[in-house]
Amino acid sequence: MDIELSFIWAGIIAFAVLAYVVLDGFDLGIGIVFPFFRHRRDRDVMTNTIAPVWDGNETWLVLGGGGLMAVFPLAYAIILPALYMPIILMLVSLIFRGVAFEFRWRTHHESHLWDFGFWIGSSVAAVMQGIALGALVQGITVSNRQYAGGWWDWLTPFSILTGIAVLVGYALLGVTWLNLKTSGDIQARSAKLARPLSLLLLALIGIVSLWTPFINGRYFERWFGWPTAFFSSFVPLLLALCAFALWHGLTHDKHLQPFLAALGLFVLSFVGLGVSFYPYMIPGVLTIKDAAAPESSLKFLLVGAAVLVPIILAYTGYAYWVFRGKIDPDEGYH
Amino acid sequence: MTFLGLEAEMLARIQFAFTVSFHFIFPAFSIGTASYVAVLNAIWLWKRDPAYLKLFEYWKTIFAVTFAMGVVSGIVMSYQFGTNWSAFSDKAGPVVGPLMSYEVLTAFFLEAGFLGIALFGRKRVGDTAHMVAVAMVAIGTLISATWITSANSWMHTPAGFSIDPNGVFVPEDWWQIVFNPSFPYRMTHTVLAAFLTTAFAVGSVGAWHLLKDRENRQARIMFSMAMWMAAIVTPIQIFVGDLHGLSTLEHQPAKIAAMEGHFDTYEDGAPLILFGIPDDAAETTHYAVEVPKLGSMILKHEWDGEIKGLKEWPRDQRPPALMPFITFRVMVGIGFLMLGTGLWSLWARWKRTLYETRWLHRAALIMGPSGFVAVLAGWYTTEVGRQPWTVYGHLRTADSLSPVSAPAVGASLLTFIVVYFIVFGTGVYYLLKLMRRPPTPLEDHELDLGPIRTAGITPGPSQDHPLGGHHGH
Numbered sequence: 001m002d003i004e005l006s007f008i009w010a011g012i013i014a015f016a017v018l019a020y021v022v023l024d025g026f027d028l029g030i031g032i033v034f035p036f037f038r039h040r041r042d043r044d045v046m047t048n049t050i051a052p053v054w055d056g057n058e059t060w061l062v063l064g065g066g067g068l069m070a071v072f073p074l075a076y077a078i079i080l081p082a083l084y085m086p087i088i089l090m091l092v093s094l095i096f097r098g099v100a101f102e103f104r105w106r107t108h109h110e111s112h113l114w115d116f117g118f119w120i121g122s123s124v125a126a127v128m129q130g131i132a133l134g135a136l137v138q139g140i141t142v143s144n145r146q147y148a149g150g151w152w153d154w155l156t157p158f159s160i161l162t163g164i165a166v167l168v169g170y171a172l173l174g175v176t177w178l179n180l181k182t183s184g185d186i187q188a189r190s191a192k193l194a195r196p197l198s199l200l201l202l203a204l205i206g207i208v209s210l211w212t213p214f215i216n217g218r219y220f221e222r223w224f225g226w227p228t229a230f231f232s233s234f235v236p237l238l239l240a241l242c243a244f245a246l247w248h249g250l251t252h253d254k255h256l257q258p259f260l261a262a263l264g265l266f267v268l269s270f271v272g273l274g275v276s277f278y279p280y281m282i283p284g285v286l287t288i289k290d291a292a293a294p295e296s297s298l299k300f301l302l303v304g305a306a307v308l309v310p311i312i313l314a315y316t317g318y319a320y321w322v323f324r325g326k327i328d329p330d331e332g333y334h
Numbered sequence: 335m336t337f338l339g340l341e342a343e344m345l346a347r348i349q350f351a352f353t354v355s356f357h358f359i360f361p362a363f364s365i366g367t368a369s370y371v372a373v374l375n376a377i378w379l380w381k382r383d384p385a386y387l388k389l390f391e392y393w394k395t396i397f398a399v400t401f402a403m404g405v406v407s408g409i410v411m412s413y414q415f416g417t418n419w420s421a422f423s424d425k426a427g428p429v430v431g432p433l434m435s436y437e438v439l440t441a442f443f444l445e446a447g448f449l450g451i452a453l454f455g456r457k458r459v460g461d462t463a464h465m466v467a468v469a470m471v472a473i474g475t476l477i478s479a480t481w482i483t484s485a486n487s488w489m490h491t492p493a494g495f496s497i498d499p500n501g502v503f504v505p506e507d508w509w510q511i512v513f514n515p516s517f518p519y520r521m522t523h524t525v526l527a528a529f530l531t532t533a534f535a536v537g538s539v540g541a542w543h544l545l546k547d548r549e550n551r552q553a554r555i556m557f558s559m560a561m562w563m564a565a566i567v568t569p570i571q572i573f574v575g576d577l578h579g580l581s582t583l584e585h586q587p588a589k590i591a592a593m594e595g596h597f598d599t600y601e602d603g604a605p606l607i608l609f610g611i612p613d614d615a616a617e618t619t620h621y622a623v624e625v626p627k628l629g630s631m632i633l634k635h636e637w638d639g640e641i642k643g644l645k646e647w648p649r650d651q652r653p654p655a656l657m658p659f660i661t662f663r664v665m666v667g668i669g670f671l672m673l674g675t676g677l678w679s680l681w682a683r684w685k686r687t688l689y690e691t692r693w694l695h696r697a698a699l700i701m702g703p704s705g706f707v708a709v710l711a712g713w714y715t716t717e718v719g720r721q722p723w724t725v726y727g728h729l730r731t732a733d734s735l736s737p738v739s740a741p742a743v744g745a746s747l748l749t750f751i752v753v754y755f756i757v758f759g760t761g762v763y764y765l766l767k768l769m770r771r772p773p774t775p776l777e778d779h780e781l782d783l784g785p786i787r788t789a790g791i792t793p794g795p796s797q798d799h800p801l802g803g804h805h806g807h
């Protein structure tokens with residue numbers, strides 16, 4: 001019983017993190033590609049496509065973090081100090097990009113400063129999330145229920161690579177979102193930008209995927225050993241399918257397809273990570289079961305999550321539906 | 335290792351105090367404004383008096399800016415438990431974590447999910463669904479306050495748990511955990527504090543505009559509404575504050591001793607020390623100005639009640655006295671000033687001079703920031719008075735810290751200080767700018783004016799104009 005609950009929770013936390021990555025991913029992506037859209041008016045339209053939903057998107061990050069503390073407190077207590085610097089930098093970046101939504105409308109003279117803040121905040125937040133991920137994949141030194149590594153352990157060539165991969169990936173989500181939500185010039189330019197970004201992202205996914213198995217023997221075993229290789233080979237196959245759908249959509253002026261395909265790339269990469277990690281929370285050190293909070297905590301929160309998550313998904317979906325369709329550039333939200 | 339001569343523990347405490355103080359300034363205001371705009375919108379729908387719609391639009395923008403700052407500073411808080419207080423998270427996470435996760439599930443998603451519709455969606459969803467969205471945001475902020483004060487109260491008056499060999503708090507009875515002894519008082523006192531903070535901020539804006547133009551109808555309405563809140567809620571708040579203090583006397587008597595500046599135990603009637611300077615090292619309160627026996631009367635409701643002094647506890651279990659002593663007096667002092675303002679407004683109302691009494695307007699103007707000061711003073715009393723514990727009586731602050739080095743905490747602290755002052759300083763400036771706009775837009779509200787399509791005029795970007803740039807200038 002105990003085991004099952006912690007695995008259910010691992011699934012829920014993974015879902016929250018994935019929901020965060022894909023939802024806030026396209027928000028952050030819009031910030032990341034700001035430099036390619038120089039006109040004030042374009043930027044207004046771009047931020048307006050996400051103004052009504054960004055806060056909800058970011059809330060998944062709070063659920064991921066808060067949920068981790070609630071149901072896997074030991075993992076939370078080890079991972080956060082281990083990733084101290086990237087986390088702090090991510091938080092500070094999220095401040096800049098979060099307030100920019102409101103602040104850029106409150107001033108004539110300084111609005112380009114907040115646009116800059118929006119860009120740098122989005123970009124640094126994305127890179128830091130990627131670095132945090134890479135550092136986690138590489139492994140964390142633990143002794144006596146505590147992080148036991150150094151202050152700079154997170155900074156390695158591999159984590160920098162994953163940082164860049166996430167940056168590019170979010171940018172791609174952002175432009176495919178714009179391709180879906182805008183029309184005219186902004187859309188055309190987004191679609192054009194999406195092509196090099198797609199190629200770059202696929203190349204980065206390729207490099208990271210080939211590198212990962214060599215970081216740790218267990219990952220290698222998982223991906224190339226028999227019989228797990230049979231199942232794990234589905235991931236690259238589906239990835240190829242998404243890549244094709246993405247490219248086809250972009251070259252055939254489809255609006256929804258590239259966005260969905262880009263989401264697919266993220267989901268599959270995430271599943272790939274899951275394949276590597278399982279059954280660990282912190283690779284090689286802490287299993288899902290060992291990290292879990294006492295059963296009474298897991299149960300208490302699960303009751304609420306089972307009822308509330310579907311309701312949340314319903315009204316979040318409603319909010320997206322209310323603001324559905326192409327944005328009317330003249331309909332200011334501010 | 336130290337950073338600027340400070341240990342990691344001290345730096346982490348300063349960082350927590352700094353970030354949470356900044357964070358709480360925004361909820362203190364957004365909890366109140368969320369309910370206020372919901373009320374304004376409801377009155378508009380009910381009476382169809384455009385003055386209320388204008389007020390809704392006016393405060394809605396202010397609310398949106400405050401809310402955005404509350405969100406981003408709050409996200410920092412929820413990660414800070416892991417970065418700086420990982421030992422606390424490991425041990426108390428199983429209890430505090432689910433409470434905060436329930437806050438996310440029941441409150442944060444609700445606020446965020448309906449915020450877009452409440453701010454931008456009236457035309458898209460129609461009046462009724464829009465009203466529901468506005469109400470959901472307001473309810474979300476109240477649910478949020480409930481869970482987080484429950485989590486915080488549990489740290490003051492822990493209940494319903496056992497402790498396992500690793501030192502982990504294992505929840506045994508969730509009912510006792512959520513409804514721990516100090517929770518009802520702290521929750522009520524904090525929510526009322528948020529309402530009062532908003533009331534005095536709104537009253538101050540109303541007073542400012544009345545001083546400029548006595549006839550402004552919107553300014554009159556907001557001033558009047560705020561003064562009703564002040565007159566009705568302040569006495570309730572003082573009453574609840576008294577109950578809160580009695581509960582603290584029962585569960586955390588050392589905190590009360592610190593707040594009162596009592597080092598010695600008084601067996602037959604403690605004085606009320608009005609002013610003085612508590613000195614932990616010398617174990618005495620210097621320059622004390624006291625009223626005999628009144629302390630016992632207030633705390634025990636009898637002249638000769640026994641009140642324990644700090645000397646009853648070993649030194650390493652006492653909170654520092656100076657901070658709670660001062661902040662408590664600041665809070666209570668402001669509470670009585672608020673009461674005075676409320677009573678004055680009742681008098682003026684009765685005399686039918688509410689909109690003419692300049693001195694009342696000036697007083698209300700000055701009282702604008704009072705709620706923020708009182709709220710922070712109250713939290714400092716509460717939190718410093720809990721020291722040296724994070725979970726009162728069970729987990730010491732010193733044992734709650736992450737294994738991080740002082741330079742790491744110090745560097746992040748400096749980063750936060752710089753960023754917060756720049757970002758939130760600017761934000762507060764924008765808020766003041768928004769409040770300076772007269773609440774009388776010359777053009778009309780969003781229902782009359784559809785999205786602007788005036789040839790040649792690009793929708794203006796800035797919000798200098800009362801109803802927003804998109805109406806064109």
Ligand code: HDD
Pocket residue numbers: 055058059062354357358360361364365400401402403404405406407408409410411412413441442443445446474475478479480482483524
């Ligand atoms: C009594 C009320 C209260 C108190 C004591 C706190 N907060 Fe808060 N918090 C709120 C009331 C609130 C709110 C009213 O719900 C906010 C404020 C503005 C807002 O946007 O929502 C919020 C926002 C907010 C957010 C962003 C939510 C989102 O994404 O929409 C987070 C993560 C936190 N808070 C976390 C914390 C933590 C970890 C605290 C403890 C140290 C804390 N808050 C103290």
Ligand code: HEM
Pocket residue numbers: 346347348350351354355357358419422430482483485486489710713714717718721723724731
């Ligand atoms: C929003 C209002 C709050 C304010 C203004 C506030 C203020 C403070 C201050 C000033 C300290 C430092 C005390 C000292 O070191 O002497 C502190 C410590 C702390 N508070 Fe709060 N607090 C608030 C809410 C909360 C809540 C809601 C929680 C938890 C759910 C919390 C948890 C803690 C913890 C874990 C510490 C430990 C660090 C320490 O003791 O210094 N606080 N807080």
Ligand code: HEM
Pocket residue numbers: 490519520521523524526527528530531571572574575576578579582586589665666667668669670672705708709710711712713714715716717
């Ligand atoms: C004048 C009468 C008041 C009394 C007797 C009073 C009493 C108290 C007491 C005893 C505490 C500390 C509780 C503890 O932790 O042990 C407290 C905390 C607090 N007070 Fe007051 N208070 C008064 C007025 C106010 C006002 C006017 C405000 C704000 C507008 C306010 C806001 C707060 C807040 C935010 C806290 C911290 C949270 C909490 O513990 O509830 N108080 N108050």
